[in-house]
Amino acid sequence: ESKAARAQEKEISIQWYIPSVAKPSKDTETKVLLLYAYNINPVKVGDIAIFSTSVFSGHLWIPLAGIISVREKLSHLKEQVEILIQGSKNFATSVPTSFLEQSETWKISFTNKPKMGLWRLDEKTEEIAKRCLSEVKALLSVGRALSSPLTEIPFDVTLQTIKNLEDMFNLASGCIITEENLLDWIISLLH
Structure with a gap:
């Protein structure tokens, strides 16, 4: 069965359309069209005449x-996160576990589930993330009142969530996002 005919989980698909290559007038800025479709429950398309809520x-x-x-x-945020992850891996392998447990100054720490890549950002990277995500929020909140800057990050920051956001703004390919907290945040901005 085609992936186009089903969605096994909650997801959003992002595509971009760049209209004509003709230059707009000096008074207008160039805009591109963000096209999105998402489902909040698993979906199987059998008959396109049937409406799905x-x-x-x-x-x-x-x-x-x-x-x-x-x-x-x-892209810059992703690089910062990669540096932090690499630094934490190097630090974790070179420092005894007892030191890591006692250290209160350690800024990056993996959770009990390192395979998921959850960890805390250092202050500098967290501020970069907040500014970057505030800009994403402002872009996706077009047409509404000016959005206020984020005071906290609305989802778990992993290397994958940052890569997904970077892919989301790739005009050449678009993306599909399935990470639930990131997905919920994006959907909340679009409505």
Whole structure:
């Protein structure tokens, strides 16, 4: 059965449409169209004439300059996270466990489930993440009152969630996001 005919879990699909290559007038900024569709429950499409209350779609015009800026910042954030992860792995393998348990100054720590990649950010990277996610929030909240900056990060930051956000703003390919907290946050911004 085709993946296009079913969604096994909650997910959002993001695609971009860049209209004509003709230059807009000096008074207007270049915008691209964000196309999205998401489901909140598993879905199997059997008959397209049947309405599903679990599937939603929409679009949003977003300034190209904003997309480029956010993507660059997400790329920088991803690099910072990769450096922190690599540093924590090197530190964890070179320092006895008893020291890690006693250290109160240790800023990055893996949880009991390291395979999921959950860890705490250091203050500098957390501030970078808040600014970056505030910009994402502002872009996806177009047409509403100015959005306020984030005071806390609305989902668990993992390398995968940052990669997914970076992919989301890739105009060439778009993406599908399934991480629940990230997905819920994005959906809340689109409505």
